[in-house]
Amino acid sequence: MIRLPSFADLLAFDAAARHGALTRAAQELNVTQPAISRRIAQLEADIGCRLLDRSVRPIALTPEGQQLFDVLRGSLSRLETVVERLREQEESAAIEISAAPGIAAYWLVPRLNAMQSAFPDTKINVISQPYSAARRAGDIQIRFGDGEWPGLNVWSIIGETVFPVASPLLFQDRAPPSDIAGITQLTLLSLPPRAGSWYDWPAWLRSVGGAPGAAASRRLRAMVFDNYVLVVNAALAGQGACLSWDGLLDEFLDSGSLLRLGDAQSTSDQGYFITIAADEPPGSEARAVAEWLAAATTTPTARLRALPASAPPPQEG
Numbered sequence: 001m002i003r004l005p006s007f008a009d010l011l012a013f014d015a016a017a018r019h020g021a022l023t024r025a026a027q028e029l030n031v032t033q034p035a036i037s038r039r040i041a042q043l044e045a046d047i048g049c050r051l052l053d054r055s056v057r058p059i060a061l062t063p064e065g066q067q068l069f070d071v072l073r074g075s076l077s078r079l080e081t082v083v084e085r086l087r088e089q090e091e092s093a094a095i096e097i098s099a100a101p102g103i104a105a106y107w108l109v110p111r112l113n114a115m116q117s118a119f120p121d122t123k124i125n126v127i128s129q130p131y132s133a134a135r136r137a138g139d140i141q142i143r144f145g146d147g148e149w150p151g152l153n154v155w156s157i158i159g160e161t162v163f164p165v166a167s168p169l170l171f172q173d174r175a176p177p178s179d180i181a182g183i184t185q186l187t188l189l190s191l192p193p194r195a196g197s198w199y200d201w202p203a204w205l206r207s208v209g210g211a212p213g214a215a216a217s218r219r220l221r222a223m224v225f226d227n228y229v230l231v232v233n234a235a236l237a238g239q240g241a242c243l244s245w246d247g248l249l250d251e252f253l254d255s256g257s258l259l260r261l262g263d264a265q266s267t268s269d270q271g272y273f274i275t276i277a278a279d280e281p282p283g284s285e286a287r288a289v290a291e292w293l294a295a296a297t298t299t300p301t302a303r304l305r306a307l308p309a310s311a312p313p314p315q316e317g
Helices: 007-019 022-029 033-047 063-093 101-118 201-207 214-219 228-236 250-255 285-295 301-306
Strands: 095-099 124-128 140-145 152-166 187-190 221-224 241-245 266-277
Touching (some): 007 022, 007 063, 022 033, 095 101, 095 285, 101 124, 101 140, 101 152, 101 228, 101 285, 152 285, 187 228, 201 266, 228 241, 266 285
Parallel strands (some): 187 221, 187 241
Antiparallel strands (some): 140 266, 152 241, 152 266
């Protein structure tokens, strides 16, 4: 049987031949230039002939080196093509769950360990971005809206019941406010206003009948962030008050890291929903993961690990 040279030596030769310089070959392979030189010298000693002409710049292939490079490059190109195809197949086999940063961080992430325990052989990618149409069959989205999306199976996970919260750090020398007048004296942490998308502070204040007059509105102290995770982090740091959706920040409310301010709350027909294409087969892995997440909605996080993959989902809505 013919003994082939070391693959590492062949890779070093291929890189040097393509770049015409040992330094650039070393940079590509993330090794030192002397290491590349030693690899090529070993290859030349193994084969028994010179492969590179180092007397010119850029270095040139000898006739023997050109023969080896032609065969090697063709083989490596085919290998690279196959590896890339296999990687794409593996990536396409993963189930992708997309959600806006807030719902991903505070609702989905606490359930990931339990979900992986329920589906140990399923590869799941989490994409933190506002929902959009599914890019591939099998994708799952966590969407905010009214639940009316044609062509999708839909499960409700969080209704839109909204109330203000803040950290106890904000009230070290005073009692937390319990009425609207006191709350509006705080710095109000918020996302940019997006009419009709979800509650911001002006919309919430109007909904609970506590909207200040024009002059008072101009005196409201507001701090705007571009995603909800930053809003909540600022609230946890005692920078002001933010709005919370019932079921979203329970971990912080239960631990006392955040306090609910007063009893005022606003509700609507909107909320967060798990969605998947209506034509997704009932027995598919993606459908099973979507149903598991829907069933995990009202399960305390501490008990999620015991929730089996076959747990019956709630009724679709």
